[in-house]
Amino acid sequence: MLDRKYILENLEAVKENCRNRNVHAEVDRFAELEELRREKQRRAEELNRESNAVSKSIGQAKTPEEREERKEQGRALREQAAAVKTELDAIEAELDQIWRSIPNMAHPDAPIGDDDTCNTTREYGATPVPTYDFTPLDHVELAEKLDLIDFEGGARVTGSGFYFLKNEAVLLELALQQFAVNTLVKAGFTPMTTPDLAKNEILQGTGYIPRGNETQIYSIENTPLSMIATAEITLGGLLAGRTIDAERLPIRLCGVSHCFRTEAGAAGRASRGLYRVHQFTKIEMFAFTLPDQSEAMHQELLSLERKIFDELGIPYRVVDTATGDLGGPAYRKFDLEAWMPGRNEYGEVTSTSNCTDYQARRLNARYAVKGEKGTHFVHTLNGTAIAISRALVAIMELYQQKDGSIAVPEALRPYTGFDVIRR
């Protein structure tokens, strides 16, 4: 979330930002409640101060009568304090709800617009979009012919949107993981496999909302846990509630996890095959930085994504996400969209966001500078290195050959041990 004081002091800018992002948040009501909260807070503290003073004086009371009298006084004060606290809690609950709905401020250079039609593209990958002297198949047809994915089995065993990878597709997945992890380790990232489940408070800290109608999140019944939608959740959670030395920043993490998404409300959207599924494996980049490092880190994450997709020989475009299409915590977001011949259009394969201190404030992730008083919120950034399912869509469709086989991208051959998939 945003700094409360910042909101009060920049009311108009915050409201304009909400308009730009196409978010309805009751910013004025927030300001009103925040003033009220401060007043109540002061009142509550004053009552606590008086109560504490009375309590302390009881120890020194000379006579039993005096003692009893002060106890009574203390009781009365505590009662008043409790009443004010109840009011305060109610105000804070409402305040908190609005607070969470106010999105991060957007980067001044982010294109302004209501939705993804306003996203801008300025750059393309090193690999040109290929042309074919035959009719290219989509990955579902290719998987069928080459026996690479069992969608029917996935639906039978778990449900629609689940799948089994089979044969070379499995080795391709493992190769992609190794390729991505190795690339990131060379770039100074610490590789980590993360839990696939996380506490709901961590989900909320990173900006994901478990339960509710529109939730993307699978919750585990009778527990405070949910399946993660991305390793961003677990990696971001690592610093939740902690304060670290500024010297240790920036921290670059590479998370390997499974991702689970309900895709509630996504019915009807492009969802054939592997493109939109309920579970996939993802190699995720995550960074904690000092405030003045985050913009450079964002560029670093983007250039690593580009490097990975350039080396895989996948044509893509770089999309600068419009304000209305940004997620709540994002200050700026770049997506890589790969050319997918089966869809005959670009499809999102990576996404990298700079969340500045918005996520860190929710998570309460801070840093302290040695020798200086006080603490500050870190900046957090995330970016997809490779989401296996979408990368497979792109690779299968782009590397298909006239004879029905699929070539293996050069960069993956050291890991797969074969260079073509055919039956």
Place this chain on the structure above:
RNA sequence: GGAGAGGUGGCAGAGUGGUCGAAUGCGCGGGUUUGCUAAACCCGUGAGCUCGUAAGGGCUCCGCAGGUUCAAAUCCUGUCCUCUCCGCCA
């Protein structure tokens, strides 16, 4: 899963109802002494919020959440985590 022990400041570790935001040691910052280093000695040293130009003041925080009490690190309940032993297993 069963039994037991424990969670206190950067670390170690006291503290079982008020004078405890918390002894002591280490660490860290500053200083004195010193040819340099070390040692010794002295002073200082948690965080958040808040009032104040400042000096300084107030509130909150002893895993977390509740409860008892005028008053809780300390008593009670729940919960999470850690360690040891047993069981079970990959």
